[in-house]
Amino acid sequence: MTKVEAGAAGGFHRLTGDYIPPALRPGASPNASGRCKREEGLGMPAEAVAQGAAMAAPQSLQRGLRRLRRRVRALLVFRLSSLGLALAGGAGAFAVLWLRLLGRWYPLWLPPAALGAVLLVAVLAAALWALPDRTVAASADRRLGLRNRLGTAVHLARRGRPAGMEQAMLHDALRHLSRVRASTAYPLRAYSSTRAAALCLAALILIQVLPIPPLFLSPQEREERAALRLEAAKIVPVAKKLEQQAKKERNAEGQRLARRLERLALQLQRGQTDRKKALLGLKALEKDLAALEKNLAPPPMKTAAQAAEELRRAASKDLSSKARQLADQAEKRGQQALQRRLGELAKKAEEAQSATQLNTLESQLAQMAKELGISVQLPPGMLAGMSEAVAAEDWEKALEALAQQQEALSKLAGQLSEEQLQRLAEELKQLAEALKETDISELSERLGEACQALKQGDAEKAAECLAGALKEGNLKAARLALGRCAGAAGACCTAASRSLTGCQSASAGVGSGAGGTGRQESIPPNAEATRLYAPRTTETEGTLERVPGAVRPQGPMPAITERGAPTPGDRSRVPYYEVLPGYSRAAEEALSREEVPPAYRSTVRDYFNALQSGSGHPAGPERP
Amino acid sequence: MKRGDTTDKGGAIVSEAAITSREEAEQQAARFRRLVADLKTEVGRVIVGMEPVVENTLIALLVNGHVLLEGVPGLGKTLLVRTLSEALDLKFSRIQFTPDLMPADITGTMVLWEKPSGEREFHFQPGPIFANVVLADEINRATPKTQSALLEAMQEHSVTVAGESRALEEPFLVFATQNPIEMEGTYPLPEAQLDRFLFKIKVDFPSLGELHEIMNRTTGHLVPRARKVATREEILALTQVARQIPVSEQVQDFALRLVLATHPDHDDAPAGVRNFVRYGASPRGGQALVLSGKVRALLNERFNVAIEDLKESALPSLRHRLVLNFEGRAEGIDPDALIAEAVQSVEDKMEQDVPV
Numbered sequence: 005m006t007k008v009e010a011g012a013a014g015g016f017h018r019l020t021g022d023y024i025p026p027a028l029r030p031g032a033s034p035n036a037s038g039r040c041k042r043e044e045g046l047g048m049p050a051e052a053v054a055q056g057a058a059m060a061a062p063q064s065l066q067r068g069l070r071r072l073r074r075r076v077r078a079l080l081v082f083r084l085s086s087l088g089l090a091l092a093g094g095a096g097a098f099a100v101l102w103l104r105l106l107g108r109w110y111p112l113w114l115p116p117a118a119l120g121a122v123l124l125v126a127v128l129a130a131a132l133w134a135l136p137d138r139t140v141a142a143s144a145d146r147r148l149g150l151r152n153r154l155g156t157a158v159h160l161a162r163r164g165r166p167a168g169m170e171q172a173m174l175h176d177a178l179r180h181l182s183r184v185r186a187s188t189a190y191p192l193r194a195y196s197s198t199r200a201a202a203l204c205l206a207a208l209i210l211i212q213v214l215p216i217p218p219l220f221l222s223p224q225e226r227e228e229r230a231a232l233r234l235e236a237a238k239i240v241p242v243a244k245k246l247e248q249q250a251k252k253e254r255n256a257e258g259q260r261l262a263r264r265l266e267r268l269a270l271q272l273q274r275g276q277t278d279r280k281k282a283l284l285g286l287k288a289l290e291k292d293l294a295a296l297e298k299n300l301a302p303p304p305m306k307t308a309a310q311a312a313e314e315l316r317r318a319a320s321k322d323l324s325s326k327a328r329q330l331a332d333q334a335e336k337r338g339q340q341a342l343q344r345r346l347g348e349l350a351k352k353a354e355e356a357q358s359a360t361q362l363n364t365l366e367s368q369l370a371q372m373a374k375e376l377g378i379s380v381q382l383p384p385g386m387l388a389g390m391s392e393a394v395a396a397e398d399w400e401k402a403l404e405a406l407a408q409q410q411e412a413l414s415k416l417a418g419q420l421s422e423e424q425l426q427r428l429a430e431e432l433k434q435l436a437e438a439l440k441e442t443d444i445s446e447l448s449e450r451l452g453e454a455c456q457a458l459k460q461g462d463a464e465k466a467a468e469c470l471a472g473a474l475k476e477g478n479l480k481a482a483r484l485a486l487g488r489c490a491g492a493a494g495a496c497c498t499a500a501s502r503s504l505t506g507c508q509s510a511s512a513g514v515g516s517g518a519g520g521t522g523r524q525e526s527i528p529p530n531a532e533a534t535r536l537y538a539p540r541t542t543e544t545e546g547t548l549e550r551v552p553g554a555v556r557p558q559g560p561m562p563a564i565t566e567r568g569a570p571t572p573g574d575r576s577r578v579p580y581y582e583v584l585p586g587y588s589r590a591a592e593e594a595l596s597r598e599e600v601p602p603a604y605r606s607t608v609r610d611y612f613n614a615l616q617s618g619s620g621h622p623a624g625p626e627r628p
Numbered sequence: 629m630k631r632g633d634t635t636d637k638g639g640a641i642v643s644e645a646a647i648t649s650r651e652e653a654e655q656q657a658a659r660f661r662r663l664v665a666d667l668k669t670e671v672g673r674v675i676v677g678m679e680p681v682v683e684n685t686l687i688a689l690l691v692n693g694h695v696l697l698e699g700v701p702g703l704g705k706t707l708l709v710r711t712l713s714e715a716l717d718l719k720f721s722r723i724q725f726t727p728d729l730m731p732a733d734i735t736g737t738m739v740l741w742e743k744p745s746g747e748r749e750f751h752f753q754p755g756p757i758f759a760n761v762v763l764a765d766e767i768n769r770a771t772p773k774t775q776s777a778l779l780e781a782m783q784e785h786s787v788t789v790a791g792e793s794r795a796l797e798e799p800f801l802v803f804a805t806q807n808p809i810e811m812e813g814t815y816p817l818p819e820a821q822l823d824r825f826l827f828k829i830k831v832d833f834p835s836l837g838e839l840h841e842i843m844n845r846t847t848g849h850l851v852p853r854a855r856k857v858a859t860r861e862e863i864l865a866l867t868q869v870a871r872q873i874p875v876s877e878q879v880q881d882f883a884l885r886l887v888l889a890t891h892p893d894h895d896d897a898p899a900g901v902r903n904f905v906r907y908g909a910s911p912r913g914g915q916a917l918v919l920s921g922k923v924r925a926l927l928n929e930r931f932n933v934a935i936e937d938l939k940e941s942a943l944p945s946l947r948h949r950l951v952l953n954f955e956g957r958a959e960g961i962d963p964d965a966l967i968a969e970a971v972q973s974v975e976d977k978m979e980q981d982v983p984v
Contacts, residue, residue, distance in 0.1 A: 079984035135982065142878060143981045151934035156876035168647030169872040172654055173931035190984055 061174040062161035066137070068181040069158070072144055073135050075186035080133055084126035086198040092122040093204030101211050105220055107278065115208060147189045153177040215275030229275045232282060235500040236272035242496045243269055246489040253486045255300075261292055265493055279504055283582055286501045293494035301487025306441040312359075312395035318434035319362050319387035323353035326427075327369055334376055346372055359392035387431055390438075397488075399444055399481035403474055406435075406447075410470035417463040429458035429466075444480050447473045505585040580615070588612045647872055653931065656869045660926050663858050663866060664690070670715040670854040675708050676845065677838035684829050684920075684944050685712065685803070687927075691919040692867050693826025694782050694802040696767075696817075696948060700809055703831045704842075709763045709803040715854040716863060718760035719797070725770035727813065731777035735787045752789060757781050760797060760860065764804035768814040775821055778802060782824040799863055819907070819951060826916045828948035873922040875933045882935050882978055883917040886942060889970040890950055898973040900966045904956030909949035916945035935975075942971050 096115045103110050141154035157177035160170050218226055243265035250258030268285045271277040277285070327350035334343035349365055349372070356362045366388060386409050393402035413420075413428070420428070436451035450473030457466035591612050594600050600608055647653045664686055671682050681697070685708060688695045697705045706722070713720035723734055736755035742748050756762065757778070767775065780786060785800045786793050804825070806817075822828070834842065845852055858866075889896045891908030901908070921937035928937070943964050950963040 076982050076984055080982070083984055138878070139982060146979075146981060151928075151930060151932070151936060152876055152879055153930070153932055153934075155878050156874055156932035159876035159878070160874055167872065168649045168653040169869075169931060170874050171650035172657070173874050175650055176931050190982075 061157075061166070061171075061178060064178050065154075065157055065161050065174070065181065068178070068184070069137050069140050069144075069154070072184070072186050072189060073140050075190045076135055076140060076143070077130055077133070079190050079192065080130035081127050082192070083195055083197065084130050085123050086195055086201045088122035088126045089119060090197050090200035090204050092119055093201055093208050097204055097208040097211050100208060104211065104216055107225065109280065112212075115212065119205075144184065144189050148180075148184060150177075150180050150184075153180050157181075213276065228279055231504065232272040232275065232277075232279065235282075235503055236269040239265060239269040239272070239493075239496055239500060242489075242493045246486075246493045249482075249486045249489045253482050255486055257296055258300075258486055258490060261289065261296060261490070261493070264292075265289055265497075280582060283501055283504055286497045286504070287581065290494050290497040290501065293490045293497060297487045297491040297494060299487075300490060301443065301484045308394050308397045308442060311438045311442045312391045314438040315387050315391035315394060315435065316356075316359055316362065318431075318438065319359070319391055320353050320356050322387055322427075322431060322434070323356075323362055323365055323369065324350045327353055327365075330369065330373055330376060330378070333378070334372075337376065339376070342372060342375055359388045359395065362388035363392070387435060390435060394438075394442070397443075399477070399484055402444070403477045403481055406470065406477070407474055410467055410474060413463055413470060414467040417467060420463055422461065425458045425461060425463060429455045432458065432466075432470075443484050444477055446480055447477045450476060502585070505589075584612075584615055588616060647869070653872075656866075657926055657929075657931065660690075660866050660869050661929070663862065664927060666857040667712075667715055670857055671708070671711050673852045674711040674845075674854050675704055676841040677834050678704065678708065678831065681708065681829050681831055683927075684827055685709075687920050687923045687941075688826045689716075689799070689801060689863070690867055690870050690923045691826065692799050692801065693916065693919065694804070694824060696822070696825040696828040697803060697805045697831055698808050698828060699805070699831030700833070701807060703833065705805045705831055706763060706765060709761060711854045713761040715856060716761075716858050716860070717856040718799070718860055718863075720761045720763070721756035721759035722763040722765060723756045724765045725767050725774070727769060727771060727815075729770045729774045731774050732789075734774065734777045735781070735789055738790050750790075752792075752794070754794075755787075757787060758794075758796060760799055760801065762800075762802045764802055766807060767804040768806045768817055770815065772815050772818060775815065775817060779821060779824065782821075799860065799867065822948045823910050823912050825948060826920070827944035829944050830947075870923045870926055871919070873925050873931060873933060875918055875922070878978075879921070879933050879935055879938065880918065882974060883914050883921070883938050885974045885978065886917065886938065886946075886970055887911070887914045889974050890946060890967070892953075896973060896977060898966075898969045900961070900969045904952055904959065904961045905950055905966060906953040906956075907951040909946050913946050913949045917941050920945060939971055939975075942967050 096118060100110070100115060137158045138155065141158045142152075144150065145152050145154050153173075154177055157174050160166055160174060163170075166174060215229075216225075218229070221229065243262050246265065247259060247262035250256075250262055264285075268277075268282070268289065271285075272282055327346050331343045331346035331350065334340075334346055346369075349368055353362065353365050356365060386405055389405035390402050393399070393405060409428075432451050432455040436448040436455060439445060439448045439451070450469050454466040454469035454473065457463070457469055591600075591608055595605055595608060647656055667686055668682060671686075675682060685695055685697075689712065697708075699705055710720060710722075723729070732755065734755045734757050736753050736758065738750040739753045740748055741751035764778065767778075780788060781796060781800070782802055785798065786795045788794070802825075806814075885896060887909045888894045889898065889908075890901055890905060890913070891897055892902045892905045894908070897905075897908075917938050918933065920941040921933040924937040924940060925931065925933045946967050947963045950966060952961060952963065
């Protein structure tokens with residue numbers, strides 16, 4: 005019995021059965037890892053070791069081939085995915101292009117979902133791809149120039165106990181297999197299908213994103229696009245203003261809405277969206293902007309015009325009173341002419357109908373006071389100025405007028421006479437009264453406090469109160485300005501929606517299914533009638549019904565073939581909210597021309613109101 | 629079945645020379661390569677160039693196959709065979725084939741023999757065929773009758789004279805030569821005879837450099853001689869070693885498909901074969917491919933036959949087995965081109981790879 009002498013020729017691990025290449029054999033190199041144990045001196049007979057090695061060889065071979073197979077499968081996934089994506093991407097690009105050119109609707113999630121499904125199929129196909137040992141071995145032999153070593157080894161491994169020469173062959177094959185790197189045999193590379201997939205996907209994305217060139221558009225579509233561009237041009241400045249205001253106010257919601265609005269406008273400008281989507285976007289924005297406006301600037305109980313009128317009356321009364329007092333002083337000083345002029349001015353002040361007039365009179369009064377030798381320390385015409393600003397709902401200007409007063413009051417805190425303080429207190433009281441229940445009603449409380457302070461002769465405290473009022477007012481004014489901007493933007497959206505709804509769609513022939521109207525066969529080609537009764541031709545999935553015309557003295561109306569209301573389970577092809585404006589307008593026009601019997605007018609109006617508010621009973625699809 | 633051979637459970641003969649362990653296999657393979665290298669060196673002392681011819685001749689020797697050497701006179705065919713036999717310490721005999729050569733001149737004949745006692749009896753006088761290496765020079769000059777005297781010897785390694793079969797000593801190798809240009813008065817070898825040759829080797833004219841070397845070696849006062857590097861027993865043992873090289877199913881499939889592709893009526897036959905071949909290679913062609921492939925594998929330090937080995941052996945193994953039709957002969961089609969086409973066709977069909 006000879007002892008085992010493994011030497012540096014390589015062999016199999018006694019315990020694991022792994023093939024150990026010569027370089028890793030014990031004694032072959034000082035840094036030989038602990039993976040292999042020294043077999044010398046184990047006392048095993050050579051035949052037994054040879055037999056063990058022969059039995060272990062197939063396992064090692066299997067392990068090595070499994071490693072290669074894993075790599076092949078991974079590359080198969082890559083290649084099949086590439087192929088699938090190229091085919092699906094190409095087909096998808098054509099389909100999307102076709103749909104876009106025809107103006108047909110398709111769900112945006114469909115292309116990515118289809119690509120995802122293709123990827124899944126590719127992974128499954130790769131996982132189920134038959135890769136027997138023989139194929140993998142032959143492939144690796146060919147790729148690595150192993151001269152059929154692995155193929156022969158696989159062949160021998162299936163044949164049970166190998167003879168001496170076969171053992172040597174297996175040993176040689178495993179020695180080569182242990183040196184093989186899967187990535188060398190099967191490198192990752194860009195297949196032609198990978199390049200095609202990249203191209204197709206890029207094409208698909210571009211087709212989805214880029215606008216259809218005008219060359220491919222019908223005159224109607226070009227017209228529609230021009231209309232969209234026109235609306236976009238109107239929306240852009242509004243959106244920019246809203247964004248600026250929102251930034252100033254640091255209102256995140258406002259900024260978000262402004263960005264949405266700008267994006268929509270950009271899409272409209274570039275022709276990246278069609279009328280239908282634009283309408284949906286505008287409607288959604290309109291709703292959100294209205295909510296923002298309501299949140300920032302709720303409708304006041306008292307209108308600005310009412311407040312302005314009150315202020316004007318107070319200013320008129322105040323000016324008249326001042327003029328009369330000065331007239332009395334002029335009389336005391338024997339200045340008859342001045343007294344007369346002041347009297348006339350007082351009369352004019354009482355009759356003044358506008359803040360501008362009052363301002364002019366206030367200036368004249370200040371001039372006359374100077375002539376009398378009375379200095380006017382406080383800035384004149386606060387009430388009149390306020391009235392003018394409030395009438396224009398220019399809260400910033402109103403606050404500016406108040407700021408002037410506050411500044412003067414701070415400066416002249418100890419110099420003002422009792423009478424001047426009382427007069428100012430009176431002015432502030434009137435201002436507070438006028439501003440109550442307006443958009444800036446928060447100011448009235450502070451103004452009241454200032455008024456009380458002035459009455460007590462505490463000008464400094466009054467100035468502080470005014471400063472507080474100004475601060476609050478500024479905040480409120482900014483919010484109001486943002487609210488107004490949002491309102492303006494909403495209005496702009498509404499206007500754009502109306503304008504776009506009026507624009508005939510390029511994709512005529514598609515309409516609502518909720519109303520149950522359908523193609524009209526025998527109606528004479530009367531454009532007015534068509535516009536009135538069928539703003540847009542509809543197609544539902546309902547069944548065709550022949551509706552007989554009513555019998556009139558002139559004869560029976562022609563019969564109309566209707567596509568009836570959808571039966572349960574049917575879905576209209578176009579959401580009702582898109583066609584609703586057309587129907588609503590037609591109904592309004594019919595009502596205004598008294599084409600609807602008086603008894604039914606309120607019913608018709610209620611019906612459309614209910615639809616517009618979104619709570620209508622017709623069970624159409626909800627707006628997204 | 630030789631002495632010492634056994635049979636396994638299935639009744640197959642297990643040679644005494646069967647290798648049982650890897651180490652032994654590696655030792656035998658190393659010995660094999662060493663011996664062939666020595667042989668090449670010794671032959672190279674005498675023969676200038678002709679490396680492919682020498683290699684193919686050695687391969688035929690190691691699988692115990694006969695060789696038909698084709699080339700114009702004076703290229704060293706006879707010298708090659710003689711040198712080989714000298715290096716191998718084998719019994720060599722040369723038969724110059726002429727039209728008047730009779731079969732008995734080859735196989736031997738019964739002669740009347742007088743014993744010292746005066747009694748007379750027929751005694752068998754062996755012919756030149758009774759040697760290890762037989763050089764059948766200009767074999768196509770003998771009549772078919774005489775040529776056919778070799779048939780039994782080449783296939784069965786035995787000779788039957790006067791109803792008695794006499795075994796030839798192993799190894800028995802016939803190295804025949806023929807001149808492709810002097811066709812006047814020749815008798816082309818019949819297909820059955822050709823098929824018995826393992827290889828048909830074409831001996832090409834040497835290059836200028838080789839001619840210079842030939843002149844230098846043969847016109848000086850020193851005549852190079854080959855030394856003996858292997859005995860008959862060693863050659864027989866190495867023949868057994870080569871036969872134990874495993875062949876995978878795929879490689880064997882390639883060999884057999886290639887043989888079938890030389891048949892004009894086979895589906896895999898390429899256009900050239902369909903158009904110009906009357907009969908394709910016999911199963912002996914497949915055997916020649918695989919056996920020579922085994923020796924090539926060992927020489928290339930492998931323990932398995934590769935398709936490349938078969939491709940290298942395809943021309944010498946198959947070129948003499950193709951029988952061209954009238955069109956092929958008329959067009960002067962070279963069987964080598966048809967074989968190359970068949971090899972390519974089979975390779976294309978067997979291309980087995982994963983699609984990554």
